[in-house]
Amino acid sequence: xxxxxxxxxxVICKSGTSVKIECRxxxxxxxxxxxYRQFPKQSLMLMATSNxxxxxxxxxxxxxxKFLINHASLTLxxxxxxxAHPEDSSFYICSARxxxxxxxxxxxxxxxxxxxxx
Amino acid sequence: AQSVAQPEDQVNxxxxxxxxxxxxxxxxxxxxxxxxxxxxxxxxxxxxxxxTGDNLVKGSYGFEAEFNKSQTSFHLKKPSALVSDSALxxxxxxxxxxxxxxxxxxxxxxxxxx
Numbered sequence: 001x002x003x004x005x006x007x008x009x010x011v012i013c014k015s016g017t018s019v020k021i022e023c024r025x026x027x028x029x030x031x032x033x034x035x036y037r038q039f040p041k042q043s044l045m046l047m048a049t050s051n052x053x054x055x056x057x058x059x060x061x062x063x064x065x066k067f068l069i070n071h072a073s074l075t076l077x078x079x080x081x082x083x084a085h086p087e088d089s090s091f092y093i094c095s096a097r098x099x100x101x102x103x104x105x106x107x108x109x110x111x112x113x114x115x116x117x118x
Numbered sequence: 119a120q121s122v123a124q125p126e127d128q129v130n131x132x133x134x135x136x137x138x139x140x141x142x143x144x145x146x147x148x149x150x151x152x153x154x155x156x157x158x159x160x161x162x163x164x165x166x167x168x169x170t171g172d173n174l175v176k177g178s179y180g181f182e183a184e185f186n187k188s189q190t191s192f193h194l195k196k197p198s199a200l201v202s203d204s205a206l207x208x209x210x211x212x213x214x215x216x217x218x219x220x221x222x223x224x225x226x227x228x229x230x231x232x
Contacts, residue, residue: 006161034219043208043224044162093161097217106152107220109161 002028002098006110013084013117021079021113023050023094029074030096034107035067038091047092050077084117091115120145120211124223131199132231139194139226141183141209149211151192152220153183156206165207168192179203199230 003026013019023033031052036044048069049057056069066088068080077096081088091114095107121144131137143149150169154162166177168185176182183194192209206227210220 004161010159032217044222046219046221049219091159095162095220106164106167108164109154111161112159114159 002026002096002108004094004096004108004110006094006113008113009111010114011116013115015085015117016083018080018082019084019115021081021092021094021115023077023079023096023110025075025096025098028096028098030077030098031074033071033077033094033096035069035077035079036093036095038093038112040091044093047079050094052077081115084115086117089115089117120149120213120221122209122211122221122223124207124209124226126226127224128227128229130229130231133201134198137194137196137199137203137228137230139207139209139228141192141194141223142190143192143209143211144190145211145213147213149213151183151185152210152212153177153181153192153194154208154210156208156225162208165194199228201230201232204228204230 005024007022033050035047038044047062050069050071052071058064071077093112095109097107123142152167153165156162166175168175173185181196206225208225209223212218212220
């Protein structure tokens with residue numbers, strides 16, 4: 001199946017700093033990628049839809065100025081957590097679907113990024 | 119709006135016994151249904167999907183799921199559980215139009231005991 005790579009796998013940062021997470025589609029081009037956040041022992045909550053060449057679409061309650069999304073190319077979307085605080089500590093996962101195939105295909109997920117803000 | 123319910127937070131089963139992880143869904147229109155598995159600190163791995171056709175879908179690692187339209191269910195099953203099947207399982211749904219995101223259930227933790 002298609003491969004989605006996410007980097008870094010884990011990161012520890014100090015409060016007030018910014019952290020960038022990359023999501024790459026390795027063997028296909030993705031005009032749309034999705035960013036999810038997962039709290040411990042909870043489900044994945046959609047944060048935003050990343051659209052290549054245009055602004056991301058954020059879910060209700062997600063601060064767009066805090067979680068900056070850039071989708072500058074067909075294979076790369078980035079999520080930047082700005083001015084991070086301990087409550088931003090979480091597991092962040094991206095996903096994408098190969099648009100070259102039929103619309104009924106499954107989404108593929110990156111391996112996730114464990115962010116810890118201290 | 120779409121939603122997925124996984125009524126069990128935890129399922130325990132003895133190795134070699136059959137397992138079932140329950141999932142019901144709500145969606146306007148025809149659904150695309152998926153099961154994913156997650157191991158600790160890892161992303162999600164695709165197991166199987168229902169799009170159309172046969173209600174019984176077979177997927178990876180011996181898992182299968184049955185689509186039941188009247189009960190709006192898509193339960194995950196395996197005839198004989200392995201200890202290595204212990205993980206977190208997510209059911210997900212999306213509508214069959216556009217490049218829409220998946221909506222996930224809360225997840226069910228499966229523990230297979232030797």
